[in-house]
Amino acid sequence: MRIDRFQSFALDTYRQAPEIAGAEPWSDGTSRPAGIELKVAGRTVRHALTRVRVPGEDTGQPEAAPVEGPPAEPIEPRPAPAGAQDRQTAVYLAAVLAGAGHPEIARVYPYEEKSQNAGFGVEFHSGAKIHMLLA
Template identity: 40%
Template structure:
């Protein structure tokens, strides 16, 4: 799945989650080629970059042909907030569960980066039945009423 099509999937699916009010394209002067801004019910925001790895043997100019498979079984959605705040780890788990529960037929696995190994840069990974992968590293966080930081990947401990 190409990044633009995956971004549209996120824009459609994420606002349906109980603790997310909006998911919008990241479109400012510092925006990556493909990204989204997620706003939660508390007003906190998370900026996410979308990058991808093509399926084995695929080329960038190939058509983005869906490869469906067995949809994932729904999982419990963990709490996003702890004492009214969000940690990057909680955001990973929440977004991975939300994308798992979308039952999108192309998604084979959704996981938080820290589920696989400790990491300094949190995010969510998606594996598709085609063999393609999408990565969603968290680029910025902001508490309600704050602007995002200037330096990418330097996240607040909670937001």
């Protein structure tokens, strides 16, 4: 799944979560050309989208047919969002995406506590990955 399609999926999924008051596309110029801005727990939270392509993929060509498989395991317990650039909010957002049960997504995971930045990642059955740092 490429960034534009993932961004649309994530926006739709976030908008269905009762704890999220708003979700819109976001970018920060050339440093973060794709991302999402959310209204969570009364605060604005943003995350950038960075994609790791499938080896050998020609991004100048149309996206190949989706590779599907079992959906990602849910992340439990799903924490309440803190609405900040913190690990709790990252785990919450990862849980929202994992709970969507999308057949192209193999795994959704929050970054480990020892990670320098709060964020989470998505791995696809195609081998592509998307990383999301809270900004």
